[in-house]
Amino acid sequence: MINMVIDGKKVKVSRDSTVLEAAKQVGIDIPALCYDKNLEIVAACRLCVVEIDGKNKLETSCSTKVREGMNVNTHSEKIDTVRKDVLQLLLDSHPNDCLTCQKAGECLLQKYAYEYDVNFVKHDGAMRPHLVDTSSPYILKDDSKCILCGKCVRTCSEVAERQVLAFADRGYDTRIVLDADQTLETSSCVSCNRCVTVCPVGALIDKRTLGKVRSWEGEKQVVKCKSCQYGCNFEVIKNRGKNIAVKAMEPTEGRPLCLRGRLTTEFINVDKPEKPFRKIDGKFEETSWTKALGLEEVMEKMELLKEDE
Ligand code: SF4
Ligand code: SF4
Ligand code: SF4
Structure with missing residues (x-):
């Protein structure tokens, strides 16, 4: 000390x-x-x-x-004064979208703008491009809300075999891209949602929570994933007594987060889970829960054993 x-x-x-x-x-x-x-x-x-x-x-x-x-x-x-200037520069090229943004209530830009009394200012200057990637059933990427903090890039690169995200272009045109500027669907992204959990604003959103509940309305319960020895943390989001969605929590060192773990946690905890999707040859396809959870062989074997009984 x-x-x-x-x-x-x-x-x-x-x-x-x-x-x-x-x-x-x-x-x-x-x-x-x-x-x-x-x-x-x-x-x-x-x-x-x-x-x-x-x-x-x-x-x-x-x-x-x-x-x-x-x-x-x-x-x-x-x-x-410095903090206000930093926040004002960010808000000057940011969409005034807090009323409908899924991140409102937990967004750090919104929190600090409130604390330092900095407002959106109507001006004629350039705005960040309104590029929204809706190609994934799991993640929504909205470049107009990105503040280029780089947390998504750093967390994706923590897992050696992923490293999907990177900064592209220069100066005001700088943006976050997947592989060589692919979409969430065509890139090598495995939908683990590490990047979504660390994004401090609404630039990366968990699509399976979208439009279901505002952050201040839902109750949250922390559960551990039971898929493997890492036991990553997830939040079960509840509203009016129903379990409506599962959200990955911040990954810690040595915990990779993965789609199978999130889907397993969703399947076990959510009252009416949405249909799962798998990426096959760069295309998302709706699939069964047995396939999404990698249980095909287990189920087949169980059927065989049943026949033998
Ligand atoms: S990202 Fe934050 S500041 Fe931007 S619109 Fe959403 S809640 Fe508001
Ligand atoms: S979801 Fe996972 S693999 Fe895909 S870009 Fe984000 S951190 Fe990387
Ligand atoms: S974490 Fe969010 S705000 Fe930060 S660079 Fe990535 S997408 Fe942009």
């Missing part, structure tokens, strides 16, 4: 923490859009800037390690 001062309070925090993590340990939430405790730190969004005694400029708290005697301020007029 080391001793430091955060917002005027003397605190003891773990010596291997970043300033952002240290603040969290003592109950201070520093806003951040590109940070995720399970992913490589890139310090890209600049929302987590803080003042550190002895430094002339603001530092990104997600990438700065704590040290003995450090004195940090997480709020000041200068910091709030």
Whole structure:
């Protein structure tokens, strides 16, 4: 542990923490859009800037390690001005869609815009292109809402055999693409939903929850997937006493998340599960639950055993 001062309070925090993590340990939430405790730190969004005694400029708290005697301020007029500017730049090219967006209520951009009193501004400047990929029955990708935090790219590349997502183009035209600019259907995406769970805004949405319930209406129950030894966490979403959908929770290190696990959890927990789909030769096809859960051979064997009885 080391001793430091955060917002005027003397605190003891773990010596291997970043300033952002240290603040969290003592109950201070520093806003951040590109940070995720399970992913490589890139310090890209600049929302987590803080003042550190002895430094002339603001530092990104997600990438700065704590040290003995450090004195940090997480709020000041200068910091709030930078945060407001960052949020305003994002909102200036973002669709004013919170009324109908599936992410409303859990979207970090919406949360911070509210906290820092930053609004959508009607202007004649460029907007992000309205490119929506509806080719997958599992994921909806809306580039107009993407804030280029890169969390989806980093989490997809954590699983060696996936690495489907990447940044493409330059400057204002930068966007997230699958393989060499394929769709969710034609790409090598395996619909594991890792990227969906880490996306802080409505740019990636779980399509099987779409339009079913607003985030503040549904109750959530955490369950563990029973498909394999990893036991990934899922949320069963309930509304008016019914289990209506299953959503993957953030993957942690060593937990891959997979479609079969999500479908198994959905089949077991959802009262009326939607039909499953499988990708065959780059095309999604509706299938039976037996095939989707990979139980064909098990079922065949069980039938054979029944005949022998
Ligand atoms: S992504 Fe967030 S800020 Fe954008 S429309 Fe949806 S809820 Fe609103
Ligand atoms: S669903 Fe999984 S495989 Fe597909 S792009 Fe997202 S993280 Fe990668
Ligand atoms: S799709 Fe979501 S997670 Fe990926 S870069 Fe855009 S905002 Fe970030």
